[in-house]
Amino acid sequence: MDEDTHPPEQPAAGPVVCARCGTAAEGGTAPVTWPSSVEDGRRLHFCETCARLHIRAIESRLDSLWW
Ligand SMILES: [Zn+2]
Structure with a gap:
């Protein structure tokens, strides 16, 4: 089961x-x-790297919320 771990607390x-992976986006956005x-x-x-690796999980999560 490929369960995503909860991300660390973020402001x-x-x-x-x-x-x-915690990579910071350039420019803050x-x-x-x-x-x-x-x-x-x-x-x-x-x-982008994580998106490619986990696109299925990301998409499935989006789907579940869009429904
Ligand atoms: Zn990443």
């Missing part, structure tokens, strides 16, 4: 970091190439 309006997912009311961002 609501702080620098954007990858929810999986998520690049357009970073997909995002909303989980528990928080927006999580994923860097």
Whole structure:
């Protein structure tokens, strides 16, 4: 079972970091190439590397919330 671990606590309006590997986005905002997912009311961002590795999990999470 590929259950995602909960990301570390993040400030609501702080620098954007990858929810999986913690890579900080340049400029403090998520690049357009970073997909995002909303989980528990928080927006999580994923860097390009993690997005490629975990696109299925990210997409499935989006689907479950969009329904
Ligand atoms: Zn990452």
